[in-house]
Amino acid sequence: MLRVSIVSTMVAAGMALSGCATGQQLPTPPAKLEAATKTTHKIKQIPAPSQPVDVAVYEFPDLTGQAKPNDSFAEYSRAVTQGGANLLIDVLKATGGGQWFRVVERSGLKNLVQERTLIENTQRAYNPGSGALPPVRFAGLILEGGIVGYDSNERTGGAGARYLGIGGDMQYRSDLVTVSLRAVSVQNGEVLASTTTSKQIYSYMMRGGAYKFAVAEELLEIEAGISYNDPGHLAVREGIELAVYSLIVDGLKNGLWRLADPAQQELLIRQFSKDYAGKKPAGS
Template structure:
């Protein structure tokens, strides 16, 4: 191959490498408009639950981060690993379900301050009659408590790579997990009516390809491209909270804490899917309660003929 052909090959390879690199670095538009947070599969299940016999007035005083996890260096030594807005996600999920009517409690002091301001602006004539604009605060029937109880990093990692004649490719992945706990408390006696924990897996992966090859006596071709994808942790927390709300509603139906508007909705496909998941969980718990039998191994060996 003469020198002009080698140079032409290098030029084409460089253009190809830059094209691949540009696609890997910016697969989407650099700028975009703000949009509504995309719904998940759990969000669709949440809004398609059958209607209740009556909405439950519920209060949320907070849904805190109880993990104590911080982002690893060099990202930040003081930034938490998970979002601190769990209460906002929980209130939104409660409203989307159609089963709860949330009342403001997290920023109750702000609400009381505004009510005091309205009372202070009343005229003497207004004080002699009831003002419809300011009614009594609605008391809650139940309190939803809980929090983000765990964030486990590098639950599972792995990868694979191959190289041949200066051409190589590799893939790596990492699995994290976030766990939330949610419970309902009866305000009349403080009894915990239902409690549920849900876990969401967070996936991250990285793909790299590279070329390192001599195309001539003194001409070296080197090209690299890569792609990394990480699931947003806050959206995974949102999905785990939504799943906890659905399971909490299902548990309440089983325990007759609340009821359906129409008893025929018990056979609703969405409701039945979560009931089956709850039954599988109960079956796994029954296996853990099985007493230990010291002759179990000997019985298993004799049944296999070993």
């Protein structure tokens, strides 16, 4: 009787799930904006510069060549996001509340030029007296770099115990993603500032179970568990955010740009050194 009851429950659950396989009938949460990372608030709160910096981002590729780690079979999906340039642009536009960088479109430059050409041709044909389009904005700096490293299983471990058929275990894994970013002068091609950051990606699994002979020669086994994987794209974003933050501080130290309020400049440099360098800045 127990075996029949379990089988009936499994069949009913399968039918319920198959009936909800299409559409949005399951109680899933609504779409939401991108979640913040541990560095997002620091990027947004950076004091405004004396004047915005014009930058261009052509690409920010995945240079690791790593596939997703899988112990059971060959995995061909990439371990890290392929949209690094989009994440970098999003971070740049959020820096200092949008006051730090004027980002010019370069990854979709072909589409931009094609649309401008279409507008100009239409204006010449149907409205010859209309004014010409303003020129495309130039950038003083090009931001180069990419996702340069992905080390899977950088740290692994776990623990578990079982007694009289009842027990559980926990396992965890840590991966490491590394991001490199540099600012290149358009005037002479000199690399003005460069930085490298890394971010750990944690995954864990907890499960428990019990087994017992319900009746003679009939074994009842129950298992339950939960697992969580840090979103990889958020780890990349956090690495990019810290890289932009570090690049700004390096530029302040080297006189590439200045803050609108000079009194906040030394405070920002000291705070960055305290949070990430682990030591007081030189001369303090």
